[in-house]
Amino acid sequence: SxxxxxxxxxxxxxxxENATMNCSYKTSINNLQWYRQNSGRGLVHLILIRSNERxxxxxxxxxxxDTSKKSSSLLITASRAADxxxxxxxxxxxxxxKVTFGTGTKLQVIP
Amino acid sequence: xxGVIQSPRHxxxxxxxxxxxxxxxxxxxxxxxxxxxxxxxxxxxxxYFNNNVPIDDSGxxxxxxxxxxxxxxxxxxxIQPSEPRDSAVYFCASSGELYEQYFGPGTRLTVT
Numbered sequence: 001s002x003x004x005x006x007x008x009x010x011x012x013x014x015x016x017e018n019a020t021m022n023c024s025y026k027t028s029i030n031n032l033q034w035y036r037q038n039s040g041r042g043l044v045h046l047i048l049i050r051s052n053e054r055x056x057x058x059x060x061x062x063x064x065x066d067t068s069k070k071s072s073s074l075l076i077t078a079s080r081a082a083d084x085x086x087x088x089x090x091x092x093x094x095x096x097x098k099v100t101f102g103t104g105t106k107l108q109v110i111p
Numbered sequence: 112x113x114g115v116i117q118s119p120r121h122x123x124x125x126x127x128x129x130x131x132x133x134x135x136x137x138x139x140x141x142x143x144x145x146x147x148x149x150x151x152x153x154x155x156x157x158x159y160f161n162n163n164v165p166i167d168d169s170g171x172x173x174x175x176x177x178x179x180x181x182x183x184x185x186x187x188x189x190i191q192p193s194e195p196r197d198s199a200v201y202f203c204a205s206s207g208e209l210y211e212q213y214f215g216p217g218t219r220l221t222v223t
Contacts, residue, residue, distance in 0.1 A: 031210060042115075042202055042214030043154075088154065097142050097206060098167060101154040 004032075004089045004102030012108040019076040021105040023089030024069075032065055033090040033099065034074050043088065043101075046074075081111045115215035117203050123221045129191040132218045135184055136205030144212060145178055145188050146202040154202075160186065193222045 035043040062075040090099040116135040144159040158168040163180045180186040204212040
């Protein structure tokens, strides 16, 4: 079964706008990761946030983690057409290297 | 580094045939993962290795699937016999000391 569920399933925004996607999970985690997948390609790691962290930044990416609600959000600021992709959260569910991927959010950024 | 290398990139085969997918992980990475991605089931972990030893194969669908890692630089995923429901994109990924996984480009398998 899926450990992570992303919301929304699909998101369409104009270039320059911010995009927010959410991930909810079911069991306690050690860390949570976000990945991007461009159409027809493999997944690319974006950012990792540990269970004792609440917020993390990387360039235009901002990730928050609320372990009490078992949820995380990924914010992409000032979106670009090149950000068009599917975004997945991945949780370790207690095992550090083994992760379970969520269902993904498909983001479309319109130029 | 060239990244994770997978071959073939595309495979079309007939039901009942044997299919072998290949993966070369990033040098120095001691974890290797095999995933399957479909529209219906999303991204599923099939099996993963640590230092060439299979650690968890609970995601392998059935006995028709087998995976090996004879050395640190090579792994295979074999399906015998193949069935149409095995059609999917199969990804290999590797990781090292950090938890981030590096994915290969995938093999798109079509079983007719």
